[in-house]
Amino acid sequence: MSGAWAFLTRKAGGPRANWLDYLTYAYLLLGVIVILVPVLWLGLNSLKSSAQLERQDLSLLPARYEQVARATVTGLEGKRIFYISDLPYWVLDWSDLPDAQKARHDLSAFLAGYEGDALYALRAHLGLLPEMTRDLVARENLPDWILRYVSMSAQARSEYDVAAIIAGLGPEDQRLLSEFLSLDPYEPSAISVQILARAPDPVTGIETLFGVSRINPTRDTTPARYVDNRSAEVVQLATATIRTERSFAPSWENYTDPLLGRAFGVNVNFATCFTNSVLVTAIATALTLLINSMAAFALAKYKFRGQVLFFVIILATLMVPPTITLVGLFKAINATGLSGSIWGVIIPGAATPTGVFLLRQYMLSIPDELIEAARMDAASEWKVYWRIILPLALPAIAALAILSVIWRWNDLILPMVAIATTKEAYTIQLCLLEFRGEHLSQEHFRLAMTMVSLVPATLVFVFLQKYITTGIANTGLK
Amino acid sequence: MSDLQLKSVIKRYGSVEVIHGIDLEIKSGEFCVFVGPSGCGKSTLLRMISGLEGITGGDVVIDGAVVNHVPAAQRELAMVFQSYALYPHMSVRGNLSFGLENLKMPKAEISRRVEEAARMLRIEAYLNRRPGQLSGGQRQRVAIGRAVVREPKIFLFDEPLSNLDAELRVTMRREIGNLHRRLGNTMIYVTHDQVEAMTMADKIAVLRDGRLEQFGTPLELFNNPDNRFVAGFIGSPAMNFLKGEIAEGGVALAAGGHIPLGPRSGVGQGDAIELGIRPRNISIAKTGGVKGEVTEVEQLGSESYIFVTLPSGEPLVIHQAGQTDIAIGQTVAVKLAPEAVHIFRADTGRVCR
Numbered sequence: 001m002s003g004a005w006a007f008l009t010r011k012a013g014g015p016r017a018n019w020l021d022y023l024t025y026a027y028l029l030l031g032v033i034v035i036l037v038p039v040l041w042l043g044l045n046s047l048k049s050s051a052q053l054e055r056q057d058l059s060l061l062p063a064r065y066e067q068v069a070r071a072t073v074t075g076l077e078g079k080r081i082f083y084i085s086d087l088p089y090w091v092l093d094w095s096d097l098p099d100a101q102k103a104r105h106d107l108s109a110f111l112a113g114y115e116g117d118a119l120y121a122l123r124a125h126l127g128l129l130p131e132m133t134r135d136l137v138a139r140e141n142l143p144d145w146i147l148r149y150v151s152m153s154a155q156a157r158s159e160y161d162v163a164a165i166i167a168g169l170g171p172e173d174q175r176l177l178s179e180f181l182s183l184d185p186y187e188p189s190a191i192s193v194q195i196l197a198r199a200p201d202p203v204t205g206i207e208t209l210f211g212v213s214r215i216n217p218t219r220d221t222t223p224a225r226y227v228d229n230r231s232a233e234v235v236q237l238a239t240a241t242i243r244t245e246r247s248f249a250p251s252w253e254n255y256t257d258p259l260l261g262r263a264f265g266v267n268v269n270f271a272t273c274f275t276n277s278v279l280v281t282a283i284a285t286a287l288t289l290l291i292n293s294m295a296a297f298a299l300a301k302y303k304f305r306g307q308v309l310f311f312v313i314i315l316a317t318l319m320v321p322p323t324i325t326l327v328g329l330f331k332a333i334n335a336t337g338l339s340g341s342i343w344g345v346i347i348p349g350a351a352t353p354t355g356v357f358l359l360r361q362y363m364l365s366i367p368d369e370l371i372e373a374a375r376m377d378a379a380s381e382w383k384v385y386w387r388i389i390l391p392l393a394l395p396a397i398a399a400l401a402i403l404s405v406i407w408r409w410n411d412l413i414l415p416m417v418a419i420a421t422t423k424e425a426y427t428i429q430l431c432l433l434e435f436r437g438e439h440l441s442q443e444h445f446r447l448a449m450t451m452v453s454l455v456p457a458t459l460v461f462v463f464l465q466k467y468i469t470t471g472i473a474n475t476g477l478k
Numbered sequence: 479m480s481d482l483q484l485k486s487v488i489k490r491y492g493s494v495e496v497i498h499g500i501d502l503e504i505k506s507g508e509f510c511v512f513v514g515p516s517g518c519g520k521s522t523l524l525r526m527i528s529g530l531e532g533i534t535g536g537d538v539v540i541d542g543a544v545v546n547h548v549p550a551a552q553r554e555l556a557m558v559f560q561s562y563a564l565y566p567h568m569s570v571r572g573n574l575s576f577g578l579e580n581l582k583m584p585k586a587e588i589s590r591r592v593e594e595a596a597r598m599l600r601i602e603a604y605l606n607r608r609p610g611q612l613s614g615g616q617r618q619r620v621a622i623g624r625a626v627v628r629e630p631k632i633f634l635f636d637e638p639l640s641n642l643d644a645e646l647r648v649t650m651r652r653e654i655g656n657l658h659r660r661l662g663n664t665m666i667y668v669t670h671d672q673v674e675a676m677t678m679a680d681k682i683a684v685l686r687d688g689r690l691e692q693f694g695t696p697l698e699l700f701n702n703p704d705n706r707f708v709a710g711f712i713g714s715p716a717m718n719f720l721k722g723e724i725a726e727g728g729v730a731l732a733a734g735g736h737i738p739l740g741p742r743s744g745v746g747q748g749d750a751i752e753l754g755i756r757p758r759n760i761s762i763a764k765t766g767g768v769k770g771e772v773t774e775v776e777q778l779g780s781e782s783y784i785f786v787t788l789p790s791g792e793p794l795v796i797h798q799a800g801q802t803d804i805a806i807g808q809t810v811a812v813k814l815a816p817e818a819v820h821i822f823r824a825d826t827g828r829v830c831r
Contacts, residue, residue: 372530373563375550377577377624387576391567 046447047250050096053443055214065195066245067092068211068227071121074187083211083227084118092193094126098262124179125191133180136173149181197224198243202235215242254448268423270449273431278456280342280427281408287350288404289397296359297389301371318353330417342425344418355400362396363389398467405460428453480541480631480664481506482527488535489522496522497688499536504666509658512668513675514685520668521636527666528634529553540631556625557634560641562617564609570620571605577628595623615646633665639674651678672712684708706827709754709820715783717754718794724749733788735768737814742821742830750824757797759818767813770794772806786812
């Protein structure tokens with residue numbers, strides 16, 4: 001800790017910091033902020049619940065409003081809108097809960113505490129209508145087609161007389177069946193979760209609880225209803241006077257669900273993708289370093305006919321945009337049977353002109369005499385490469401390793417070309433793509449998994465930057 | 479302990495011939511120095527022996543076997559480089575043991591040899607340091623140690639002392655000499671410094687422009703140089719050369735004066751020659767002889783050098799033991815000792831004995 005403090009308070013010299021020190025630190029701070037803020041923003045957003053994200057809530061912290069349930073129930077006397085206070089979170093969040101958690105709650109015991117409209121609304125909200133209807137059908141010996149009636153076409157429906165059956169039931173059962181079949185006058189009851197707001201009553205001026213569907217700060221007034229159900233009227237509140245309670249509520253499920261394969265509507269396993277990406281990155285980087293450094297050694301330290309020609313050809317491939325070779329690449333991967341396997345991603349990119357160029361230029365700076373000394377020391381050419389050239393080129397190799405890891409980890413095009421057909425071989429980038437489907441976009445998972453995907457690349461940099469600096473320190477030899 | 483023969487060895491880079499056929503025989507256990515001015519091909523010749531440089535023509539023979547196509551790694555030679563070429567990423571111990579590891583020697587033997595070499599070269603205390611943490615002299619010792627542990631057939635030194643300061647150079651020179659006496663190996667040493675060559679060598683090969691000018695013991699070269707180049711190159715300060723021609727019963731100098739000499743082979747009366755004489759064989763006489771003006775006097779305490787310009791404009795260096803009272807500007811008469819005079823043909827530079 002004291003070491004970190006000493007590091008952070010270093011000065012250019014002199015007992016007191018001068019303006020240059022302040023300027024330097026200000027500049028460094030600016031750089032840190034510019035680089036770090038987007039990452040922090042991503043990190044905080046990845047902890048927001050899907051509900052918060054869907055509301056496009058731009059607040060910095062993952063938080064949830066104090067909420068209240070607004071129920072809509074229709075009956076013979078018409079539509080009624082009212083609030084049910086003090087519901088537990090699991091009821092409010094019911095539609096977002098995974099099945100395993102839903103099963104943990106005893107619904108009948110919970111519903112026993114309610115009656116009338118509140119009961120109608122809650123039983124619909126908790127998804128009990130189909131089950132209760134099945135019970136009804138069994139109890140009253142009603143025909144089977146009733147359960148299928150909802151999904152029938154209009155023509156098929158005309159062959160059955162529903163009204164007669166409903167008419168033969170008691171009032172409660174009439175309501176149940178009508179709600180299930182969405183028939184007049186009982187439209188399905190529903191609960192929507194609203195923000196619990198406090199604001200002065202526009203009439204009396206006394207602070208009162210209101211239910212608000214969303215707060216838009218750019219509007220002067222916000223429509224609201226009384227939570228205590230004193231009036232069904234919508235009142236307009238001055239937006240500026242509204243106070244809401246928010247609690248810090250990070251959704252760790254954004255991370256745990258996809259990692260444990262529990263994410264709803266996602267048919268790839270993130271853990272598998274992660275493993276694939278780690279394998280691809282590790283193997284491909286190792287291959288890249290080996291192949292590129294051997295090629296660079298030959299180009300830098302051997303004299304042979306066509307030396308320059310080969311180098312120019314390798315460099316020339318840099319000029320060809322990768323998109324041009326994409327179709328050819330696909331055909332080659334397909335023809336060699338690598339398609340659908342992670343080797344299809346690893347092998348095509350194993351040799352990179354950039355890597356050869358980078359390493360060759362660095363190796364040129366290694367004195368020939370060291371190689372000659374090694375040869376005099378009875379070293380084979382492989383030994384010269386492995387024991388002399390590689391360790392001395394370590395700084396450049398570390399730099400290339402970082403680049404290679406980042407390339408491989410972030411690569412989307414090559415995996416799409418090589419393994420898009422096989423879900424088991426998906427890399428992390430393909431996986432992230434999967435969270436944004438045609439019909440279902442799960443931004444909360446995507447943000448969380450993007451955060452996870454940043455971790456390995458960061459770790460690699462943390463470990464390898466040490467070699468870069470020691471490499472620079474090491475060359476203090478003539 | 480091995481001998482080395484070079485048989486009309488030629489090196490060409492493209493169409494440029496840099497070594498023009500050198501014949502040389504170095505006997506087992508000899509300390510042989512290649513000496514010559516910059517660009518004379520001495521380092522190239524050494525690298526051809528080592529195998530780091532290919533051979534265009536002729537044969538390199540080690541212990542009776544032609545090694546022209548044996549790669550450097552298999553010639554069982556060891557080389558000390560001008561820049562030391564220590565592996566910067568290995569400790570001193572790693573540097574010393576690298577060659578032995580390549581030979582797949584047992585660990586115990588490697589460690590024994592490394593310890594022994596380190597003790598001999600007084601680098602035991604630094605075995606775990608990196609070369610970057612050593613001083614120039616220490617690095618030099620490590621570089622020599624790397625060659626010593628190999629127990630090679632022949633040691634090759636490529637101007638190993640040129641990066642050291644003058645004082646250290648003298649010390650290291652003596653240490654390498656001691657090393658040779660102790661190990662008794664054949665050693666080939668390249669330098670452009672004739673003092674190093676004179677002090678260390680059993681045999682000196684003087685090279686110029688890719689040709690061997692003379693090969694012999696230091697004193698042979700000093701006393702009986704084969705040509706004007708060797709005569710001028712060996713010895714410090716250098717030999718004086720005066721233009722002249724063969725006259726009746728001696729040499730008539732361009733600067734005036736006559737040196738009585740017996741007949742010499744290879745030259746006849748009237749031939750233009752150069753007369754060479756070392757500074758210590760010239761004396762200053764009261765009268766007679768050749769006159770000249772003193773332009774500079776170097777008083778070293780126990781000896782003095784007097785620089786004289788003759789009427790012909792030729793400079794002359796005179797060595798005197800002890801201190802002198804001769805002053806700049808004075809006109810003196812110089813006397814050349816006829817028995818110490820070397821005669822070289824003006825056209826070819828060959829000696830006429």
